[in-house]
Amino acid sequence: GESVGLHLPTLSVQEGDNSIINCAYSNSASDYFIWYKQESGKGPQFIIDIRSNMDKRQGQRVTVLLNKTVKHLSLQIAATQPGDSAVYFCAWGVGYIPTFGRGTSLIVHP
Amino acid sequence: NAGVTQTPKFRVLKTGQSMTLLCAQDMNHEYMYWYRQDPGMGLRLIHYSVGEGTTAKGEVPDGYNVSRLKKQNFLLGLESAAPSQTSVYFCASSYNWGNEQFFGPGTRLTVL
Numbered sequence: 001g002e003s004v005g006l007h008l009p010t011l012s013v014q015e016g017d018n019s020i021i022n023c024a025y026s027n028s029a030s031d032y033f034i035w036y037k038q039e040s041g042k043g044p045q046f047i048i049d050i051r052s053n054m055d056k057r058q059g060q061r062v063t064v065l066l067n068k069t070v071k072h073l074s075l076q077i078a079a080t081q082p083g084d085s086a087v088y089f090c091a092w093g094v095g096y097i098p099t100f101g102r103g104t105s106l107i108v109h110p
Numbered sequence: 111n112a113g114v115t116q117t118p119k120f121r122v123l124k125t126g127q128s129m130t131l132l133c134a135q136d137m138n139h140e141y142m143y144w145y146r147q148d149p150g151m152g153l154r155l156i157h158y159s160v161g162e163g164t165t166a167k168g169e170v171p172d173g174y175n176v177s178r179l180k181k182q183n184f185l186l187g188l189e190s191a192a193p194s195q196t197s198v199y200f201c202a203s204s205y206n207w208g209n210e211q212f213f214g215p216g217t218r219l220t221v222l
Contacts, residue, residue, distance in 0.1 A: 008150055031208070032208040034210060034211075036213075041216075042215060042216070043114075043200050043202075043213030043214055043215050043216050044153070044200070044202075044211075044213045045213070046210035046211070046212070049209075049210060089152060089153070093207075093208065095207060095208075096141070096158065096160060096166075096207045097155060097158065097168065097169075098155075098211075099152075100145075100152035100153040100154075101152050102150065102151060102152045103152060
């Protein structure tokens with residue numbers, strides 16, 4: 001719930017701005033990458049994923065960019081809305097077990 | 111479809127007590143996972159299962175046991191609860207490894 005956001009990196013934006021959430025992953029052998037959104041008091045929810053043979057993938061209002069050279073993943077949210085306020089996690093993996101990042105708390109001000 | 115459901119939603123235990131958390135999914139997924147989430151931390155994998163009758167240890171398995179007797183259910187047991195097991199527990203399922211995981215609503219457990 002709300003305790004998920006304690007001590008996490010925080011990004012504050014105004015409604016309508018574009019948001020960029022970053023993630024550094026540790027395993028260079030990872031072949032899948034997933035972004036999840038977790039609202040207060042709920043379980044994580046899938047947003048978008050990307051495979052290691054791609055460097056960009058777009059969804060509805062979201063874009064994921066993958067830079068394997070520096071092991072970096074980003075999530076771009078266009079025209080951020082108050083309903084986008086949540087904690088965002090990246091996950092990466094090879095095989096059965098994904099690894100989750102600590103998360104970033106996104107706060108959208110109306 | 112209900113997706114992934116978890117029972118109970120909340121529980122308070124005393125040190126040394128035991129309990130079982132139940133996870134059920136109606137999506138016919140092969141893969142199921144149990145995670146714990148602590149404040150300011152990402153999800154940490156406790157145990158997982160790649161199919162009915164199989165289980166495997168994750169990152170933090172000590173103090174927990176699991177069973178997957180039916181494909182749709184994944185049980186997490188605490189035999190002797192400790193305060194360090196106070197956490198929010200999430201169950202998840204996926205069609206295949208590397209695919210998105212569908213998460214339940216979580217169980218908030220407090221061990222006194």
